[in-house]
Amino acid sequence: MPPARPSYWPQRVFVTRDASDDALTQRVLSRLGDVEVVHLDRRADPVTETDFGADAANDASRFDLGKRTLLLTRHEGGWMERCPAGSGNLVCCNLWTVNPGEGCPLDCSYCYLQSYLKRNPTLKLFTNIPDMLSTIEAAANAEPSRLFRIGTGETIDSLVWDPLTDLSSELVPLFGRLSNALLELKTKTALVDQLVDLRSEHNGRTVVSWSLNARVVTEREEVWTAALEDRILAAARCVEAGYRVGFHFDPLIDFDGWQDAYRETVDLIFASVPASRIAWISLGTLRYKREMQQVMRERFPKSTVSLGEQQLGSDNKMRYCQPMRLRLLRFMWDSLKERSADLPVYMCMEGASSWRAVSECSSSEDASLVEIISRKGRTDGAAAEGVFLQ
Amino acid sequence: MSVIGSFIEERRVDAKFQSRLNELQETEQVIVERLIQCLSPSANTLRELIRLAEEIAARESRSLLDVLSAEKINQLLEHSSSKKERQRLIRQELEQQRFPKLHKLHAELNQCQTQLLNDLGLRLELPRDLEGDTLSLTISAKTARDFERQGAKITELSTHPALARIFSLLKGDF
Structure with missing residues (x-):
């Protein structure tokens, strides 16, 4: 029986010729059911390349159209990349990224993809998944002494397409067989049925993580995502199925009453998930490219996110000044550490001075963070056990 | 018209x-x-x-x-x-x-800087765009005695409540 059709599923699908016979293409099309399908001779972004008239007159409307359009195509080039957050003077969490697609059908007002995918707004799923799986396996086998922490949630929600693709059913068992790699599936959905079914195959090598926020942010700014309680309930189900889970408070947003609102979310987590089953929690504050502000305002006219006190930084990104960021980060850090002093908490897109101010130590001094943060990722460190093993 | x-x-x-x-x-x-x-x-x-x-x-x-x-x-x-x-x-x-919070933050930082200038004659520079945790101080001296006097002022600065407040403001305590 086909799954119930969520509102965010695409209305129109484009398929490139080279992808049309791939198993994933056939699976997705059969599960989508009655949907307009257009075949393309070459790989190009359909929303950018096709004349949709007034429906795609500017960046905002093109992005809206992209959210309703799916391209099934083969991925060309490398699959595994270093997370781009490790550039510049920022402290890196040593994550590798693998993208089984591009773009997210969920619609968060603050999402950086609105600028990152401005020229390629069509949602994409890559159909040569066997190539992706063999690349991961080869990389892990080539360096058996290195630990690979690999996430699939950089430019796509890791689970949102699972009812169409069954991708988790291929990724989770693969990582279960690899002794030196850990998979992070990052989501804002509650689509974990298939993960629960894989309870005997994950072997502790998959961490399922949720992007969380204050309830008011979740309800007002995160269109089509699962409700806050549903995400935490899904996390509890994964814990029950033997997974460790992670949480990402990103972006933390400054608004009236943010302390109570974020404390509520922290309370909800610890009411349902034991601290011992939490692999890590990350913290990051609101940031986006300057050019995205206009798109946000056009696409989300009722949102007040872009009306906060963020200012333009030297990297052309809008963000709160460091003292305002530290206020948010320190509050969350302290709230989490109060619950469990050993909880591995780290910050995303922050430099060394933020680490000193928030954690009162450098990122390399906290043993529980060494393997998350260290670029070496050795398998022989005691700290590695904390992160990689149950 | x-x-x-x-x-x-x-x-x-x-x-x-x-x-x-x-x-x-x-x-x-x-x-x-x-x-x-x-x-x-x-x-x-x-x-x-x-x-x-x-x-x-x-x-x-x-x-x-x-x-x-x-x-x-x-x-x-x-x-x-x-x-x-x-x-x-x-x-x-x-x-x-x-930008009410930012304004309040800048106002209090300015107040602390002014207090240090009035009390010790030292002008502290804040990190650019408030990014970072390093304060700068430029000292000029024509003689060794000048340096000695400035050194004494810096000792006073290190325990001045306004300095402590600047550091805590930069850490988000406001």
């Missing part, structure tokens, strides 16, 4: 801003005309004032009219200073409303 119509014609108003001005409601037109008459702003300045006021209005669920006809703005429009100075004051007032 209306005041706004003349403004559009005389100033180099781009199409987007022109269309915004033409969309103003009648009550909004009155207050924008007053801005034009009292301030003689350039197109860029007027656009910036309206942008700030619109963002305040949107965030606080108020109307543009409400923001621009507030008592404080009214007082500044009637201020006896030059038009340029009035422009600066009104812009400053709107920026304070648009």
